[in-house]
Structure formats: C-alpha cells, structure tokens
Amino acid sequence: MTLTTLERLRAKREGLSTYMTGAVVLACSxxxxxxxMFIPVLIRLAGGISAxxxxxxxxxxLRFARLAxxxxMSGNTAYVREIWPFILLAGALGILLGYLRRRWGLYYREIPWRPYRSGFRLPAYPHRWLTYFAGPLIFLAIAYYSDPRVYVRILTANFAVWLTSGVxxxxxxELITDGLLAAGARMHLFRPPYRRLDAELDWKRWLDRDPKLSGFRAFEVAVFSDGRAFLHADLNEAQVNRVRELTAQMEDVTSLEIKTTEEQEAGD
Known part of the structure; x- marks a missing residue:
C-alpha cells in the first residue's frame, strides 16, 4: 500500500465523480x-424548530411556540424571493464544477509525469480554482443586486469572510455532492462506480517506485470494482513477470490482464 489513509479516502471520494454515470454526477453536482445556496434557509429552519x-x-x-x-422562518421567503437568480446560477455552476471535477480531477492530477501519457497532468484541480474565485464574486453580485448601500458595506466590514467564501x-x-452520490449508490438508486480509483492510484505508485520497472511506459491502468485489473504498457518479459509479482500482493486485485505494445501491434 502506497497511499496514506487520507489519500485513499480522497481517492474514494473522487472516484465517485470520476467513475459513476456522467448524467448522475452532473445532476448531483x-x-x-x-x-x-439554501444553507441559510436550513439554518433558519433549524433555529425555528429549536425555538x-x-x-x-x-x-x-403551543400558540406561543408557533409564533416563535x-x-x-419569516426571512426565508424573502431570502429566496430576493436572490432566486443567484440560486439558479449556483445550480448551473454546480453542473459546470461537476463536469470539470469529472474530466480533470484527481485521476489526471495524480498520474506521475514520466511514465503515463493518458489524460492531462494539471498542477491543481480546475473546479477548485473556479470555486475559489466564483464564491467572492457571487457574494459581491448578490450584495449589489440586493442593496449596494447596505450589503457592500457589510462585505467590506467582513473582508476576510468574504474573501474566503469560495473555500x-x-x-x-464537495461534501454534498459526494454525499448524494454515495447515498444514491448505497441505496441502489444509481449505478456504483465501475472502477476503483484508490486501487488504481495505489497500483500506479507501486509500479512507478519499483526499481526493476524503471524506464517502462504505461498507457492505461485500470482496476475494476469486481477485482479485475488491466495494464497496457511497454514491457519486456521480465517486466511482465515483475508486474504480476507486485500485483499478486494487492488485496484489491483478483485477476490481471496485461497487454504489451508488441501484442497490440501484432493484433493490428
């Protein structure tokens, strides 16, 4: 095992967005x-129930309790009526973030630069950078849309909170998206991920760090949910045997299929 506990947890979470059905991921995002955007409504609801x-x-x-x-809850209707365009904007932005996370997320960031060529090698997650900047901008737009004389002054007085709102x-x-995807898969509402992102990253690092496999080039690495593993790489016979030895030690893998470049060229 080469992944830490936190890395494995992160990979499992990102695997939901990467390997679940695209339409489901976008809908949950x-x-x-x-x-x-409805969190203030939920906070008021919790406060109302508590009161x-x-x-x-x-x-x-009972009458006194109902009045409390x-x-x-009196501000909830006004809140929704006031900023409903931004609520819809947040939903559309969530879909865009889901697409970016699925297309250019952890899977492509964690592929080592040297041996793997598939996908993009990005230094950071695009959906994260977009959210960092979008959060303060949406807050500022809401302030100007509602009442610039009042709410812009409030944002200025709470500059640090406004600036970190994107974080x-x-x-x-991310927590809500992952929760919806995980709950839907557990309740059999959605098809679960068909591949194991945490096992794939673990396997890739294992292959990269083995000195007997230095210089090889891998084009595709996959570990499916049923335990099957697939590797397409530039390997000689000794390296193929070494890969089989390493993979036999992985608990997540029950069977292994290796396709070398020579085999693919012969098939073509």
Whole structure:
C-alpha cells in the first residue's frame, strides 16, 4: 500500500465523480450547488424548530411556540424571493464544477509525469480554482443586486469572510455532492462506480517506485470494482513477470490482464 489513509479516502471520494454515470454526477453536482445556496434557509429552519421546542417545553404554550417558529422562518421567503437568480446560477455552476471535477480531477492530477501519457497532468484541480474565485464574486453580485448601500458595506466590514467564501463553498459543495452520490449508490438508486480509483492510484505508485520497472511506459491502468485489473504498457518479459509479482500482493486485485505494445501491434 502506497497511499496514506487520507489519500485513499480522497481517492474514494473522487472516484465517485470520476467513475459513476456522467448524467448522475452532473445532476448531483447541480443539486449540491442549489443546496449550498439554501444553507441559510436550513439554518433558519433549524433555529425555528429549536425555538418551537424550547417554547413548548418551557411554557407549554403551543400558540406561543408557533409564533416563535414563524418569527425565525419569516426571512426565508424573502431570502429566496430576493436572490432566486443567484440560486439558479449556483445550480448551473454546480453542473459546470461537476463536469470539470469529472474530466480533470484527481485521476489526471495524480498520474506521475514520466511514465503515463493518458489524460492531462494539471498542477491543481480546475473546479477548485473556479470555486475559489466564483464564491467572492457571487457574494459581491448578490450584495449589489440586493442593496449596494447596505450589503457592500457589510462585505467590506467582513473582508476576510468574504474573501474566503469560495473555500467554504467548495468544501460544502464537495461534501454534498459526494454525499448524494454515495447515498444514491448505497441505496441502489444509481449505478456504483465501475472502477476503483484508490486501487488504481495505489497500483500506479507501486509500479512507478519499483526499481526493476524503471524506464517502462504505461498507457492505461485500470482496476475494476469486481477485482479485475488491466495494464497496457511497454514491457519486456521480465517486466511482465515483475508486474504480476507486485500485483499478486494487492488485496484489491483478483485477476490481471496485461497487454504489451508488441501484442497490440501484432493484433493490428
């Protein structure tokens, strides 16, 4: 095992967006974008329920408790009515972020530069950079759209919070997206990932760090959910045997298929 516990957890989370059905990933990403904007509504709802229960327990007065709940919830309708264009924008942005995460996420970032040629080798996740900048810009747009004389002044007074709003939005969006995908797969609403991203990254690092495999070139590395593994690479016979020895030590792999460049050229 070459991945740390945190790296393996991250790979499993990214594997949901990478290897689940594309339409499902985009739908859950868009829903997560909407839910991020509805977090203030959920906070008010939790506060309203808390106030309702407090009045019922303390005063045993249902009418008083209902008024306390309505008071806490009074701003929700106004909030949604005021910024509904930005709520829809957040949903559309969530779909775009889901596409970027699926297309240029952890899988392509973690492929070592030297031996693998498939995919893009990016120094950072594009969906993360986009969220870092989009968060403050959307907050600023909402402030100008609602009341620039009031809300822009509030943002200025809380500059650090405004500037890091993109980071908070990213964390919430990723957690909600991963939660929706994982829950849907566990409840058999969606098809689960057909490949194991954590096992693939583990295998790639293992192959890269073995001195007997120095100089080889791999074109495709895949570990499927049922335990099958596939490797397409430039290997001689000794290297093929070494790959089989290493793969036999992996708990995630039950069978291995290796296709060398010579075999592919002979087949063509």
């Amino acid at each position: 868009g829903a997560a974008g909407l839910l991020v 309702f229960l407090d009045r019922v327990i303390s005063y045993r007065n 709940f309505q008071q806490n 908070a939005a990213l964390v919430l969006w």
